[in-house]
Amino acid sequence: MARVSLLMILPPTIFAAVAGLFFAGMNRENPDSLPTALKGQPAPALQVVQFADKPILTDDALRAGEVTLVNFWASWCAPCRAEHPQLMQMSAEGIPIFGINYKDTDAKGLAFLAGLGDPYSLSGADPAGRTGIDWGVYGSPETFVVDGNGKIVLRFAGPITTSVLEKTIRPAIAEAQAATN
Numbered sequence: 001m002a003r004v005s006l007l008m009i010l011p012p013t014i015f016a017a018v019a020g021l022f023f024a025g026m027n028r029e030n031p032d033s034l035p036t037a038l039k040g041q042p043a044p045a046l047q048v049v050q051f052a053d054k055p056i057l058t059d060d061a062l063r064a065g066e067v068t069l070v071n072f073w074a075s076w077c078a079p080c081r082a083e084h085p086q087l088m089q090m091s092a093e094g095i096p097i098f099g100i101n102y103k104d105t106d107a108k109g110l111a112f113l114a115g116l117g118d119p120y121s122l123s124g125a126d127p128a129g130r131t132g133i134d135w136g137v138y139g140s141p142e143t144f145v146v147d148g149n150g151k152i153v154l155r156f157a158g159p160i161t162t163s164v165l166e167k168t169i170r171p172a173i174a175e176a177q178a179a180t181n
Helices: 002-026 078-092 106-116 130-135 162-180
Strands: 068-073 097-102 122-126 142-146 152-157
Touching: 068 078, 068 130, 078 097, 078 106, 078 162, 097 130, 122 130, 142 162, 152 162
Parallel strands: 068 097, 097 122
Antiparallel strands: 068 142, 142 152
């Protein structure tokens, strides 16, 4: 009799546990987001080299009192091409965007920017991916919102679409501006 009771209770209990896990997973804030241990932390030191003849991105630029975006990109990256219009729009609005040419060559990166426009006020090259590793980058594009004190407010992995710009990037910029003031 005790054996029958256990066999009757066990399947619904397992089902309820699995359903609970599924429900919890479906109600996460953004199931596509990749968490970062760097949120709220100072941006890691930059180990970039000069990208072509562009003004070089330095650690001091990340802590100059102005909210910035740091965008890891590459010419070989199709999603980088897709997000580029949003970067150009933000740059035209006066939002400082710093570009890190990630695991790419200067020649190919320059050709990419010549064809699509250059939204980056400062640039650096990370040919070996060392800075990318320090920042937790697993691919490109990845964009970080950094407050004026050099602290990371947001990491966004993937292309910035119009929707992502309005629902994720702009609110993070506003949060970073509030933290900077």
